[in-house]
Amino acid sequence: MKILLEVKNLYKSFEGTPVLKDINFRVEEGEFIAIMGQSGSGKSTLLYCISGMDRPTSGNILLYGKDISKLSDKQMSEVRLKQMGFIFQHSYLLKNLSIRDNIVLPGFKANILSREQINQNANILMEKTGIHSVGDHDIKMVSGGQLQRAAICRALINQPDILFGDEPTGALNSGATKEVMNILNEINHQGTTIIIVTHDAKVASRASRVIFLGDGAIHDELNLGKYEEIEEKNLYREKKLTSWLERQDF
Numbered sequence: 001m002k003i004l005l006e007v008k009n010l011y012k013s014f015e016g017t018p019v020l021k022d023i024n025f026r027v028e029e030g031e032f033i034a035i036m037g038q039s040g041s042g043k044s045t046l047l048y049c050i051s052g053m054d055r056p057t058s059g060n061i062l063l064y065g066k067d068i069s070k071l072s073d074k075q076m077s078e079v080r081l082k083q084m085g086f087i088f089q090h091s092y093l094l095k096n097l098s099i100r101d102n103i104v105l106p107g108f109k110a111n112i113l114s115r116e117q118i119n120q121n122a123n124i125l126m127e128k129t130g131i132h133s134v135g136d137h138d139i140k141m142v143s144g145g146q147l148q149r150a151a152i153c154r155a156l157i158n159q160p161d162i163l164f165g166d167e168p169t170g171a172l173n174s175g176a177t178k179e180v181m182n183i184l185n186e187i188n189h190q191g192t193t194i195i196i197v198t199h200d201a202k203v204a205s206r207a208s209r210v211i212f213l214g215d216g217a218i219h220d221e222l223n224l225g226k227y228e229e230i231e232e233k234n235l236y237r238e239k240k241l242t243s244w245l246e247r248q249d250f
Ligand SMILES: Nc1ncnc2c1ncn2[C@@H]1O[C@H](COP(=O)(O)OP(=O)(O)OP(=O)(O)O)[C@@H](O)[C@H]1O
Pocket: 014, 019, 037, 038, 039, 040, 041, 042, 043, 044, 045, 046
């Protein structure tokens, strides 16, 4: 498998205080990684550094072999817009636009696909995530789960190589969490590489690999293999992950 992302000797400090210490890992195309760890262990900081939203203090981040940690802000935002998608705990959709307009906006901004392709992608994504019927609704008129599904559509409009999520289900109830995770598993199955940060073991059990951060360093990692929607296998994955998490003494 091709290496999509490589993190080498990554350090990050805030005003001299080290937060990430010598982080090294590789992400292959098609992986689904969940980053876990105690509050304050540096999960969000790591996600922001590897996705170019923040700069590492030292170290390298290679995207398909190209060091993105040295790019100018302008070049970095171009990479983010065209090759990466982002979802957060809250959807951050624009208030005065419809769901559909929010989804297509980054498509027009990136200017890599034609108007027809952008609209077609939006239709396919909204259909896939079950929000097609609310496409013309104002964002105030839909549920939290629907907003998050719209945020996923928006993140995928330019067909990114990798999708990053910081607690993407953190504000959702268990039903909406399951729906969002089903969508993420489907997208991943179709080839998009995913890295999310989560506190929720049930959510992390959908990933193919779990990385545990402790005190700013990679403490351990667990291979779960590709997720399949089989009840018995799901229970086994959750059990395996839970007992592994119990052994992480942070
Ligand atoms: N912009 C910043 N300036 C100063 N310190 C920061 C900044 N961002 C994060 N930190 C510090 O870095 C450490 C790691 O923070 P981070 O947000 O990455 O943790 P986290 O693992 O995502 O926690 P949580 O699970 O609560 O979201 C914390 O001690 C935090 O206070």
